Amino acid sequence: xxxxxxxxxxxxxxxxxxxxxxxxxxxxxxxxxxxxxxxxxxxxxxxxxxxxxxxxxxxxxxxxxxxxxxxxxxxxxxxxxxxxxxxxxxxxxxxxxxxxxxxxxxxxxxxxxxxxxxxxxxxxxxxxxxxxxxxxxxxxxxxxxxxxxxxxxxxxxxxxxxxxxxxxxxxxxxxxxxxxxxxxxxxxxxxxxxxxxxxxxxxxxxxxxxxxxxxxxxxxxxxxxxxxxxxxxxxxxxxxxxxxxxxxxxxxxxxxxxxxxxxxxxxxxxxxxxxxxxxxxxxxxxxxxxxxxxxxxxxxxxxxxxxxxxxxxxxxxxxxxxxxxxxxxxxxxxxxxxxxxxxxxxxxxxxxxxxxxxxxxxxxxxxxxxxxxxxxxxxxxxxxxxxxxxxxxxxxxxxxxxxxxxxxxxxxxxxxxxxxxxxxxxxxxxxxxxxx
Amino acid sequence: xxxxxxxxxxxxxxxxxxxxxxxxxxxxxxxxxxxxxxxxxxxxxxxxxxxxxxxxxxxxxxxxxxxxxxxxxxxxxxxxxxxxxxxxxxxxxxxxxxxxxxxxxxxxxxxxxxxxxxxxxxxxxxxxxxxxxxxxxxxxxxxxxxxxxxxxxxxxxxxxxxxxxxxxxxxxxxxxxxxxxxxxxxxxxxxxxxxxxxxxxxxxxxxxxxxxxxxxxxxxxxxxxxxxxxxxxxxxxxxxxxxxxxxxxxxxxxxxxxxxxxxxxxxxxxxxxxxxxxxxxxxxxxxxxxxxx
Numbered sequence: 001x002x003x004x005x006x007x008x009x010x011x012x013x014x015x016x017x018x019x020x021x022x023x024x025x026x027x028x029x030x031x032x033x034x035x036x037x038x039x040x041x042x043x044x045x046x047x048x049x050x051x052x053x054x055x056x057x058x059x060x061x062x063x064x065x066x067x068x069x070x071x072x073x074x075x076x077x078x079x080x081x082x083x084x085x086x087x088x089x090x091x092x093x094x095x096x097x098x099x100x101x102x103x104x105x106x107x108x109x110x111x112x113x114x115x116x117x118x119x120x121x122x123x124x125x126x127x128x129x130x131x132x133x134x135x136x137x138x139x140x141x142x143x144x145x146x147x148x149x150x151x152x153x154x155x156x157x158x159x160x161x162x163x164x165x166x167x168x169x170x171x172x173x174x175x176x177x178x179x180x181x182x183x184x185x186x187x188x189x190x191x192x193x194x195x196x197x198x199x200x201x202x203x204x205x206x207x208x209x210x211x212x213x214x215x216x217x218x219x220x221x222x223x224x225x226x227x228x229x230x231x232x233x234x235x236x237x238x239x240x241x242x243x244x245x246x247x248x249x250x251x252x253x254x255x256x257x258x259x260x261x262x263x264x265x266x267x268x269x270x271x272x273x274x275x276x277x278x279x280x281x282x283x284x285x286x287x288x289x290x291x292x293x294x295x296x297x298x299x300x301x302x303x304x305x306x307x308x309x310x311x312x313x314x315x316x317x318x319x320x321x322x323x324x325x326x327x328x329x330x331x332x333x334x335x336x337x338x339x340x341x342x343x344x345x346x347x348x349x350x351x352x353x354x355x356x357x358x359x360x361x362x363x364x365x366x367x368x369x370x371x372x373x374x375x376x377x378x379x380x381x382x383x384x385x386x387x388x389x390x391x392x393x394x395x396x397x398x399x400x401x402x403x404x405x406x407x408x409x410x411x412x413x414x415x416x417x418x419x420x421x422x423x424x425x426x427x428x429x430x431x432x433x434x435x436x
Numbered sequence: 437x438x439x440x441x442x443x444x445x446x447x448x449x450x451x452x453x454x455x456x457x458x459x460x461x462x463x464x465x466x467x468x469x470x471x472x473x474x475x476x477x478x479x480x481x482x483x484x485x486x487x488x489x490x491x492x493x494x495x496x497x498x499x500x501x502x503x504x505x506x507x508x509x510x511x512x513x514x515x516x517x518x519x520x521x522x523x524x525x526x527x528x529x530x531x532x533x534x535x536x537x538x539x540x541x542x543x544x545x546x547x548x549x550x551x552x553x554x555x556x557x558x559x560x561x562x563x564x565x566x567x568x569x570x571x572x573x574x575x576x577x578x579x580x581x582x583x584x585x586x587x588x589x590x591x592x593x594x595x596x597x598x599x600x601x602x603x604x605x606x607x608x609x610x611x612x613x614x615x616x617x618x619x620x621x622x623x624x625x626x627x628x629x630x631x632x633x634x635x636x637x638x639x640x641x642x643x644x645x646x647x648x649x650x651x652x653x654x655x656x657x658x659x660x661x662x663x664x665x666x667x668x669x670x671x672x673x674x675x676x677x678x679x680x681x682x683x684x685x686x687x688x689x690x691x692x693x694x695x696x697x698x699x700x701x702x703x704x705x706x707x708x709x710x711x712x713x714x715x716x717x718x719x720x721x722x723x724x725x726x727x728x729x
Binding site for chain 1: 566672676
């Protein structure tokens with residue numbers, strides 16, 4: 001008797017176990033990202049919502065540290081055959097992962113294979129081709145997209161009796177008044193990104209040969225003309241006169257004085273919007289990144305910054321299907337609007353932008369629209385983006401040399417000669433790593 | 437004395453095998469891999485690589501920055517070693533003479549040993565922060581506008597101070613136990629012959645401490661070269677800019693952040709040679725002057 005009941009219960013348990021596994025046999029996919037703090041919370045919320053919305057796929061987001069750490073972890077795992085399904089790669093690392101053909105499945109192919117509608121025209125113009133190959137095929141799915149904009153301390157403007165400048169010429173006029181009112185007129189948090197890459201885009205200037213690097217790695221060279229050198233000469237003058245303050249290459253050190261209300265204008269990411277609105281104690285607004293009126297053809301849009309999601313190769317078709325399904329979910333207007341509203345990163349599709357407008361988001365918080373408006377400014381020949389290998393190291397060289405300019409250890413011309421020399425050397429070296 | 441020998445000539449090798457295999461897997465194999473990689477330029481994902489001969493080495497050595505980093509590494513290592521050994525010795529000699537509550541003093545001097553390097557770096561950031569750091573405020577009182585992360589000298593000095601602070605307890609423990617190992621009868625005999633405490637220290641105590649000192653010298657040079665990485669990375673907030681960095685940090689920066697495997701491998705091979713030469717110099721030249729009892 002005892003023996004029979006135990007057998008029966010065993011069978012029952014086994015049957016139960018088998019049904020329960022079949023009911024929960026969702027495909028697991030992993031997503032390595034670099035979104036810490038508040039951004040990480042929003043990423044987790046999106047993942048949880050996605051898992052609730054369907055039951056075929058189970059997405060697990062994993063925070064891997066900063067952008068560089070995440071890319072390095074992804075590379076190491078790929079070489080060990082343990083790569084995640086989705087990896088977030090930042091703008092400066094784009095050339096590395098796109099250049100390694102075979103490391104990723106182009107997002108356009110992935111979506112089409114899974115039967116998801118894909119039309120590149122659905123994406124806003126500023127993000128459309130930044131992570132695409134030279135034929136315009138989208139390789140990485142733009143995710144957290146931002147642009148450098150100017151945050152304004154309204155209290156400072158009122159005290160000094162001035163208006164936020166549209167151009168650097170206007171800034172030079174009002175800077176003494178702001179200084180007199182007891183403010184540091186200007187700080188910025190990322191010299192290579194804001195004063196170099198986006199300086200080029202905002203003034204529609206060539207950044208590198210080979211169509212800014214898109215047409216191939218062979219023989220790509222940096223291009224630095226007089227406008228950018230004159231800009232740095234002006235910035236050094238501002239620094240010497242107390243119109244600009246530099247706190248090193250770290251992001252936070254340059255933002256803190258603005259948050260504390262000591263600085264009138266801070267150049268940062270449109271994605272900083274969410275954090276700033278939670279911290280600062282004074283009324284603030286945001287506006288476009290200023291440009292030099294004297295440079296002919298200036299006033300064009302900026303590049304997108306931030307990062308994209310790449311689907312790594314070598315995964316079963318079933319998992320790739322789940323990745324496609326998640327990308328479809330992620331780009332839906334509702335999710336994009338949620339992401340945009342919570343973080344300040346721009347919505348990447350036109351439909352999401354329309355939804356945000358319709359919902360009255362920009363009437364409530366006009367500053368939130370500055371990033372996307374700036375990305376939608378008329379473009380030019382050199383506003384599509386740039387593609388350069390070993391670019392993280394090139395940025396390190398820039399940061400070092402700009403630090404020397406601001407510390408008075410090198411003249412602007414000397415610093416740019418070094419950046420050009422060492423940068424081109426790195427590009428030449430990268431060309432040799434590419435597949436033969 | 438009776439000589440003990442193994443019956444089977446293979447048993448000693450068998451007993452050594454675990455140690456040898458660890459050395460092979462965790463040291464020899466990666467080292468060989470680094471030497472191989474230093475002659476190639478490789479796509480980070482491992483799809484393609486080009487043999488470039490000595491190009492990586494030539495590019496490394498010919499860059500102006502590499503010379504500056506080397507110079508800083510040497511200066512940094514010298515100051516970190518000198519101050520952490522000097523201050524620890526001073527504290528150990530003083531603590532050795534304390535009669536009442538000596539264990540409280542010793543514990544207070546030793547606890548820093550338990551602080552992890554990145555945490556030490558974090559404490560350093562708080563102390564030297566441009567906006568809220570108390571040391572920066574104190575420097576401002578005497579008219580010194582200290583800017584960590586902007587000014588090359590200030591940043592290097594702050595890094596040195598944090599690295600020294602972190603290393604003193606280790607040296608202190610070793611010096612103290614070294615001092616306690618010197619027999620009382622020797623010290624008493626010396627006290628009868630010579631009244632000057634300072635002279636007694638340099639002629640009797642210091643030579644008897646030399647084996648400890650030599651050991652610590654090697655440990656400290658290695659520390660300043662390699663183990664300060666955590667402190668530097670945290671203090672520079674992973675964005676070195678124009679700030680001083682050490683050779684090891686540059687290997688990390690180019691290899692792990694920049695994904696330049698060939699270039700950073702070449703740098704680590706150079707570093708390997710430097711350490712090799714340094715070890716020979718230390719054991720051949722300095723150790724001859726050290727007398728073991």
